[in-house]
Amino acid sequence: MTDKTAHTGKNPGGGDVRLTGISKSYGSFTAVHPLDLTVPQGSFFALLGASGCGKTTTLRMIAGLEDPSTGTVFLGDKDVTDLPPYKRPVNTVFQSYALFPHMDITENIAFGLRRRGIKSVKKQVDDMLELVQLGDKARHKPHQLSGGQQQRVAVARALINHPQVLLLDEPLGALDLKLRRQMQLELKRIQTEVGITFVHVTHDQEEAMTMADQVAVMNGGRVEQLGAPADLYENPQTTFVANFLGTSNLIEAEVLETGSGGSDVLVTAGGGKLRVPGDRCTSAVRQGGKVLVGVRPEKISLTHKDDAGSIADGRNRVTGRIADSSFIGVSTQYVVNSPAGAELQVYEQNIERDTRLVPGAEVVLHWNPAHTFGLDAAQDIDAGVETVEDAG
Numbered sequence: 001m002t003d004k005t006a007h008t009g010k011n012p013g014g015g016d017v018r019l020t021g022i023s024k025s026y027g028s029f030t031a032v033h034p035l036d037l038t039v040p041q042g043s044f045f046a047l048l049g050a051s052g053c054g055k056t057t058t059l060r061m062i063a064g065l066e067d068p069s070t071g072t073v074f075l076g077d078k079d080v081t082d083l084p085p086y087k088r089p090v091n092t093v094f095q096s097y098a099l100f101p102h103m104d105i106t107e108n109i110a111f112g113l114r115r116r117g118i119k120s121v122k123k124q125v126d127d128m129l130e131l132v133q134l135g136d137k138a139r140h141k142p143h144q145l146s147g148g149q150q151q152r153v154a155v156a157r158a159l160i161n162h163p164q165v166l167l168l169d170e171p172l173g174a175l176d177l178k179l180r181r182q183m184q185l186e187l188k189r190i191q192t193e194v195g196i197t198f199v200h201v202t203h204d205q206e207e208a209m210t211m212a213d214q215v216a217v218m219n220g221g222r223v224e225q226l227g228a229p230a231d232l233y234e235n236p237q238t239t240f241v242a243n244f245l246g247t248s249n250l251i252e253a254e255v256l257e258t259g260s261g262g263s264d265v266l267v268t269a270g271g272g273k274l275r276v277p278g279d280r281c282t283s284a285v286r287q288g289g290k291v292l293v294g295v296r297p298e299k300i301s302l303t304h305k306d307d308a309g310s311i312a313d314g315r316n317r318v319t320g321r322i323a324d325s326s327f328i329g330v331s332t333q334y335v336v337n338s339p340a341g342a343e344l345q346v347y348e349q350n351i352e353r354d355t356r357l358v359p360g361a362e363v364v365l366h367w368n369p370a371h372t373f374g375l376d377a378a379q380d381i382d383a384g385v386e387t388v389e390d391a392g
């Protein structure tokens with residue numbers, strides 16, 4: 001293990017990255033609407049959203065590569081809004097690693113120190129090589145390394161400058177899936193080891209959830225929701241977040257009883273009644289009227305209609321007919337059409353498979369009401385659903 005301070009140095013004036021009222025317009029087009037965001041010092045923070053939602057623009061404003069139209073960028077207590085990029089204690093790693101092809105790995109990593117006139121770089125470069133686990137590649141040229149290794153060199157080259165904040169703009173975007181998964185864990189390990197604030201931009205929700213302590217979900221130049229991965233996943237506040245992070249079943253429903261004092265909200269959907277915990281409903285839901293009821297596919301159990309009597313009391317249930325099933329090893333994924341909603345998704349772990357659960361079978365979908373959430377119906381039910389063209 002390398003000593004933390006070897007990379008970061010002491011950081012007495014350090015602190016959070018704080019954006020207040022920051023926005024960016026290009027002519028009449030607003031790429032980033034005024035936004036307030038605090039990235040806690042030492043955290044791994046992800047900006048997550050589809051292509052074009054303003055992630056890179058936000059990152060470039062932190063780096064000083066883009067002048068904000070309004071607002072202020074603070075690093076700790078220091079207003080850096082008017083500082084040029086090279087005067088900010090910030091480094092950026094891009095998707096294209098832009099290593100110097102004619103220099104070996106050692107010289108690539110030493111570059112920032114050399115440029116500042118520092119001659120004895122060996123100790124620091126060795127620490128960096130160890131940090132990114134490329135000690136045996138010190139004298140290789142970039143083209144002799146894999147994509148993942150080159151990206152680790154790019155990270156080392158940035159970290160050797162002791163930035164207060166490392167900005168990463170889709171750094172794994174050029175890697176294939178397997179390598180990307182490895183590098184996600186690797187970057188997370190490096191961040192934990194050096195303790196520097198990482199702001200990581202990605203359009204891949206799994207990547208953001210795997211790596212980040214906090215995720216800001218962006219949509220159309222705004223932060224739609226901010227939170228820890230599990231909190232965002234379990235308690236989405238909008239249909240966009242519910243659909244963009246994983247998969248949600250969203251069922252159109254009508255409120256029968258608005259729960260008072262934190263008790264359950266009772267709704268009707270497709271002729272049946274469902275319970276939603278009051279504290280998992282957005283405020284609009286507790287006003288009554290039309291709402292959307294959400295439940296994740298892995299929370300639902302499927303029982304053949306003939307065994308419906310065995311389902312425990314108190315569970316939310318809807319009836320349906322299996323339209324499709326795909327066996328994918330750890331689980332079987334079912335598509336079920338129900339009076340409550342078309343094409344409901346159900347993921348069943350493969351433990352004891354009921355061979356009657358095949359397309360055409362009549363079933364009951366049931367789940368613990370605690371796993372239900374309620375959203376305002378006055379929004380696009382399909383917002384954030386990934387289409388084939390976006391999948392990238």
Ligand SMILES: Nc1ncnc2c1ncn2[C@@H]1O[C@H](COP(=O)(O)OP(=O)(O)O)[C@@H](O)[C@H]1O
Binds near residue numbers: 031050051055057
């Ligand atoms: N220099 C520019 N001039 C005009 N529009 C721009 C410029 N840079 C970015 N945009 C627009 O701003 C929006 C946000 O871009 P960007 O921050 O790069 O999105 P992301 O990184 O989330 O894909 C996009 O619609 C993009 O086309």
Ligand SMILES: [Mg+2]
Binds near residue numbers: 055056057
């Ligand atoms: Mg971008």
